[in-house]
Amino acid sequence: MSDLADLPEPDRLTGAPHPRETARVIGQSHAEQTFLTAYTSGRLHHGWLLTGPRGTGKATLAWEIARFLLATPPAEGDGLFGAPPPPDSLHIDPDHPVARRMLALSEPGLFLLRRGGAGSTDTERDKALKEGRFSDVIRVDEIRKLNAFFGLSAADGGRRVVIVDSADEMTNQAANALLKMLEEPPARTTLLLLSHQPARLLPTIRSRCRTLRLAPLPPEDMAQALTQAGAEVAPNDVAPLTTLAEGSVGAAMRLLTLDGLALYREILKLLSGLPALDRAALLSLADSCAGKGKEARLDLVLTLADQLSARLARTGVTGHPPPEILRGEGDMLTRLAPDPAAGRRWANISQEAGDRARHARSVNIDPAALITDLFLHLQKAA
Amino acid sequence: MKFSMERAALLRAVAQAQSVVERRNTIPILANVLVEAEGESVTFRATDLDIEVLDRALAQVEKAGGTTVSAVTLHEIVRKLPDGALVTLAADPGSGRLSVSAGRSHFSLATLPKEDFPVMATSEYDCNFSAKAEVLRRLFDKSKFAISTEETRYYLNGVYMHVSDGEDGKVLRCVATDGHRLARIDAPLPQGADDMPGVIVPRKTVGEMRKLLDQDDMDIAVSVSETKVRFATPDITLTSKVIDGTFPDYTRVIPQGNTRKLEVDASEFAKAVDRVATVSSERSRAVKLQLDEDRLILSVNAPDSGAAEEELAVAYADERLEIGFNAKYLLEIASQVDRENAVFLFNSSGDPTLMREGDDTSAVYVVMPMRV
Numbered sequence: 081m082s083d084l085a086d087l088p089e090p091d092r093l094t095g096a097p098h099p100r101e102t103a104r105v106i107g108q109s110h111a112e113q114t115f116l117t118a119y120t121s122g123r124l125h126h127g128w129l130l131t132g133p134r135g136t137g138k139a140t141l142a143w144e145i146a147r148f149l150l151a152t153p154p155a156e157g158d159g160l161f162g163a164p165p166p167p168d169s170l171h172i173d174p175d176h177p178v179a180r181r182m183l184a185l186s187e188p189g190l191f192l193l194r195r196g197g198a199g200s201t202d203t204e205r206d207k208a209l210k211e212g213r214f215s216d217v218i219r220v221d222e223i224r225k226l227n228a229f230f231g232l233s234a235a236d237g238g239r240r241v242v243i244v245d246s247a248d249e250m251t252n253q254a255a256n257a258l259l260k261m262l263e264e265p266p267a268r269t270t271l272l273l274l275s276h277q278p279a280r281l282l283p284t285i286r287s288r289c290r291t292l293r294l295a296p297l298p299p300e301d302m303a304q305a306l307t308q309a310g311a312e313v314a315p316n317d318v319a320p321l322t323t324l325a326e327g328s329v330g331a332a333m334r335l336l337t338l339d340g341l342a343l344y345r346e347i348l349k350l351l352s353g354l355p356a357l358d359r360a361a362l363l364s365l366a367d368s369c370a371g372k373g374k375e376a377r378l379d380l381v382l383t384l385a386d387q388l389s390a391r392l393a394r395t396g397v398t399g400h401p402p403p404e405i406l407r408g409e410g411d412m413l414t415r416l417a418p419d420p421a422a423g424r425r426w427a428n429i430s431q432e433a434g435d436r437a438r439h440a441r442s443v444n445i446d447p448a449a450l451i452t453d454l455f456l457h458l459q460k461a462a
Numbered sequence: 463m464k465f466s467m468e469r470a471a472l473l474r475a476v477a478q479a480q481s482v483v484e485r486r487n488t489i490p491i492l493a494n495v496l497v498e499a500e501g502e503s504v505t506f507r508a509t510d511l512d513i514e515v516l517d518r519a520l521a522q523v524e525k526a527g528g529t530t531v532s533a534v535t536l537h538e539i540v541r542k543l544p545d546g547a548l549v550t551l552a553a554d555p556g557s558g559r560l561s562v563s564a565g566r567s568h569f570s571l572a573t574l575p576k577e578d579f580p581v582m583a584t585s586e587y588d589c590n591f592s593a594k595a596e597v598l599r600r601l602f603d604k605s606k607f608a609i610s611t612e613e614t615r616y617y618l619n620g621v622y623m624h625v626s627d628g629e630d631g632k633v634l635r636c637v638a639t640d641g642h643r644l645a646r647i648d649a650p651l652p653q654g655a656d657d658m659p660g661v662i663v664p665r666k667t668v669g670e671m672r673k674l675l676d677q678d679d680m681d682i683a684v685s686v687s688e689t690k691v692r693f694a695t696p697d698i699t700l701t702s703k704v705i706d707g708t709f710p711d712y713t714r715v716i717p718q719g720n721t722r723k724l725e726v727d728a729s730e731f732a733k734a735v736d737r738v739a740t741v742s743s744e745r746s747r748a749v750k751l752q753l754d755e756d757r758l759i760l761s762v763n764a765p766d767s768g769a770a771e772e773e774l775a776v777a778y779a780d781e782r783l784e785i786g787f788n789a790k791y792l793l794e795i796a797s798q799v800d801r802e803n804a805v806f807l808f809n810s811s812g813d814p815t816l817m818r819e820g821d822d823t824s825a826v827y828v829v830m831p832m833r834v
Binding site: 231233 | 486488490491511574575577578579580582583613617619664688689703704705706707
């Protein structure tokens, strides 16, 4: 084990670089500015809750903030020539020693709180961690490690930063254990909590943090972010991709690796014939999601179908279609959901289909059957 | 970087350094040892982010420089090389590998850039002094058994080293406690240690440091600041974080007015305690001490497994007393006594008991009784 890229990590998205490897967070200058203002005011709150849809750059921003805090020495009063000018950017040179160490995960001032290995004993968990099988939740044992981190003096008496990726994954027990530290952290400590669904966190955790909201990215920023993440995308695809990914770089990366746009086109084509359904096309779509290693594709089809029925519902209720993802989509949406009643019907269908899919996944139903069932269900609504 | 050194010296240096590497660690760079060659010496540095060990050894340096390589692998290789071999280590910047060769054996090891390796800053210590290895060894060896393992009171997970007032002026004092027993060991204050801030040295550091203290006459350079502590011999430097907490006011729990004095041969006493405790399989095995004039009866009564009793001739001149203790605590305390008889001072069966060696007050132990 000599290369960090081979190291299984619970907070890494398949096909995308780890947030710590991303030099800059894109399209979140508002959040960056808010943090910087708090920093320069000299009264930095110790607990920050970074919220926003999955994949909008919460982790990247957290790593950027952590780099900034650890690499910027605390100001020591006014010197002979007055105080040094306050920093105007969170950016730290990637060759800075702190940045280097953070990339290698060897920065003593940083504690990364994330999911551990799966299993019921310590030995099992250690083994699972090395093999990349992770627990679904952040257990209280992980929080106890943080206790040990806080129990010792800070390296070189400097700052300490804790990144919790993500706070949603903490069990109740873990969240309560963290609460103590969130209330009274040691001096010069900042905790950065990442949350996709802040409403589901314990209210006690929420109330002790200052919230930093990250907005979905507009298409221009999306293009830049995708390029930075090493993805190649045709200029014409950026706008539809952004809409389909709902402004999340993470989702866009997933769409790109699984060729999501083409898949969406396929689903659209399948549904455009409604109330008639092209059974042959449906079967071939269903088959393409079955089998080993196709789980990601299956998930994506379910998400896309769900998104499409949500768009249908919206068209019906508001009376006009949302911005088109693919050409001709608007006509189809209006045709299938001409009035608010149809919109409500689609909304119900969308929810039912979602429930059925979740249930089917939990009891491990054959993916092909699941897809077929989903589309037959949609057909009923039309 | 390129240098050569004798296998035994290399093995010693690498072994010292790699012992600090955390076995369960998953971060690649922390499994590595930082090798740096400069002038006529080579340093080997390893860390678990809390403790850093730096080993210095003389070598024939051909080219200065540094790299990091897996500590365990390097240690294994050097260990398996024949004794007396001359080992050459050379970093190849082109391939990013470190070549290790000795005689006809050649190894090529993967490396990681040395910039990724976290090095503990060596600056700003509030206090530097020098002490004999023998003195430090006594301070820590006699106190470490009482270190707590309970995580909620994390400030008890170490030995509190500080300057205090002893009977004959200032002393360097080490205290450890887990809330059931306490050890307080004093040593004459070394020159220059007057202003030392009190620090709690973590348990792992105490264990690692012990390896530096084998030679009695060796002078150990000790440096202390609020956040760090360093112990150094000419060859090895051990730097550690300290526990960030306030050690409780232990003076309150050391009994002052205990008058009932029991004097007993420590090893006989320990052996007797060990024998009678055999019949009980519980985790906290209670041993009852019945004291009468010059007579001590040790007894254990475990309803499930049986009972045991043993009588010892002791020096005791006070009124009758019955008191119970955890057998393990009694054993550990009695085994600290190595020169004279153990002297126990009791008050009543519910109060903490004090133990010391003869009339020597430089090592004092306190243990809480158990209800029996």
